[in-house]
Amino acid sequence: MAILVCGGAGYIGSHTVKELVSTYEVVVLDNLTTGFEHLIDERADFVKGDLGDRAILDEIFTTHSIDAVFHFAANSLVGESVENPLKYYRNNVSATLVLLEKMIEHGVKRFIFSSTAATYGIPDTDVITEETSTNPINPYGRSKLMIEQILADIACVHDFQYIVLRYFNAAGAHESGEIGESHDPESHLIPIVLQHLMGQRDKISVFGTDYNTSDGTCVRDYIHITDLARAHILSYEGMANGKIANKTYNLGNGAGYSVNEIIDTCQQVSGKQATVEYAPRRAGDPATLVASSNKITDALGWTPVYDLQAIIGSAWAWHSK
Numbered sequence: 001m002a003i004l005v006c007g008g009a010g011y012i013g014s015h016t017v018k019e020l021v022s023t024y025e026v027v028v029l030d031n032l033t034t035g036f037e038h039l040i041d042e043r044a045d046f047v048k049g050d051l052g053d054r055a056i057l058d059e060i061f062t063t064h065s066i067d068a069v070f071h072f073a074a075n076s077l078v079g080e081s082v083e084n085p086l087k088y089y090r091n092n093v094s095a096t097l098v099l100l101e102k103m104i105e106h107g108v109k110r111f112i113f114s115s116t117a118a119t120y121g122i123p124d125t126d127v128i129t130e131e132t133s134t135n136p137i138n139p140y141g142r143s144k145l146m147i148e149q150i151l152a153d154i155a156c157v158h159d160f161q162y163i164v165l166r167y168f169n170a171a172g173a174h175e176s177g178e179i180g181e182s183h184d185p186e187s188h189l190i191p192i193v194l195q196h197l198m199g200q201r202d203k204i205s206v207f208g209t210d211y212n213t214s215d216g217t218c219v220r221d222y223i224h225i226t227d228l229a230r231a232h233i234l235s236y237e238g239m240a241n242g243k244i245a246n247k248t249y250n251l252g253n254g255a256g257y258s259v260n261e262i263i264d265t266c267q268q269v270s271g272k273q274a275t276v277e278y279a280p281r282r283a284g285d286p287a288t289l290v291a292s293s294n295k296i297t298d299a300l301g302w303t304p305v306y307d308l309q310a311i312i313g314s315a316w317a318w319h320s321k
């Protein structure tokens with residue numbers, strides 16, 4: 001039995017493939033719009049194509065015995081989604097519907113979905129649990145919540161099980177040093193700061209200093225990608241063993257760090273001094289997003305291993321290489 005990883009050439013997908021290949025047969029489907037073929041572990045089969053392409057999905061589902069689909073493929077930039085919502089609804093919703101239809105048609109019944117803290121919008125609590133109300137404030141978050149709702153509907157009427165994983169801010173690099181965070185252009189805070197500290201950017205822009213947080217900059221919960229990858233594998237095995245089905249779990253470290261604190265930690269880890277420019281708010285950004293991940297700890301025993309220092313340390317090691 002094999003696992004199909006949609007978006008396995010991307011940042012989180014490629015790290016999960018690396019964790020999967022030692023135990024499972026893995027097929028990667030990716031159109032390489034934001035991913036890179038060189039990130040895919042060579043033990044995986046790679047199919048270059050789009051998840052909205054019915055013929056490619058028919059081919060994969062008939063030539064491989066797929067037991068589960070891990071679905072990472074999406075557009076995932078908050079600011080871009082505000083500027084170009086149709087791109088987000090087309091890729092994150094319409095193309096995913098094609099994948100789901102083909103799974104049902106071919107009798108593939110296990111699905112793990114990459115969702116996001118952006119489904120919560122501006123939470124009315126300091127620490128977000130899965131019971132916190134979902135009220136996304138940007139098209140990206142809405143596109144993910146729509147798929148979550150569609151999954152619940154499908155599971156009511158088909159032989160189909162899903163796990164939704166709502167990640168907070170994914171960061172860090174694989175401990176092998178072989179792969180790390182690659183987005184082009186890069187928009188994520190930690191790689192931008194590290195690129196600057198390596199001399200590849202003139203300065204860092206901090207988007208917004210007037211948020212209702214301790215220092216006025218946005219607070220996020222950063223989680224290492226290997227911790228995320230392990231949560232996917234535990235979720236899959238939990239479903240396959242009949243322990244869990246049709247659940248939604250947060251994945252975070254349970255600690256919030258402001259943009260300024262991230263810059264400080266990057267300076268400490270690298271031993272270099274940053275040049276910072278304070279800029280206006282970026283559209284679509286909530287002030288604070290911090291997770292409680294107790295639900296997945298209770299269900300599957302998952303706990304994050306990497307703290308912020310270790311996350312930034314792994315990213316710095318990879319960037320320096």
Ligand SMILES: NC(=O)c1ccc[n+]([C@@H]2O[C@H](COP(=O)([O-])OP(=O)(O)OC[C@H]3O[C@@H](n4cnc5c(N)ncnc54)[C@H](O)[C@@H]3O)[C@@H](O)[C@H]2O)c1
Pocket residue numbers: 006007008009010011012013029030031032033034035036049050051052071072073074075076091095114115116117166167168169170171182183
């Ligand atoms: N990076 C984060 O902090 C974060 C946080 C929460 C949720 N997520 C979610 O995790 C997933 C992975 O994020 P990432 O940071 O690795 O992004 P990424 O852009 O690095 O990876 C996405 C991959 O999907 C591929 N892809 C996109 N649309 C496709 C399509 N229609 N057909 C085939 N392949 C397609 C891209 O080429 C890329 O390789 C996304 O669903 C994202 O919404 C990411």
Ligand SMILES: O=c1ccn([C@@H]2O[C@H](COP(=O)(O)OP(=O)(O)O[C@H]3O[C@H](CO)[C@@H](O)[C@H](O)[C@H]3O)[C@@H](O)[C@H]2O)c(=O)[nH]1
Pocket residue numbers: 076077078115116117118167168169170187188189190192204205206207208218219220259282285289
């Ligand atoms: O040059 C920069 C880049 C970012 N930020 C700020 O840093 C914080 C983190 O931004 P970023 O790294 O872009 O991540 P988010 O926008 O929080 O989104 C990430 O985390 C979300 C979950 O919380 C996921 O859903 C998204 O896919 C993923 O991109 C935000 O307050 C940004 O405004 C800056 O101040 N300057």
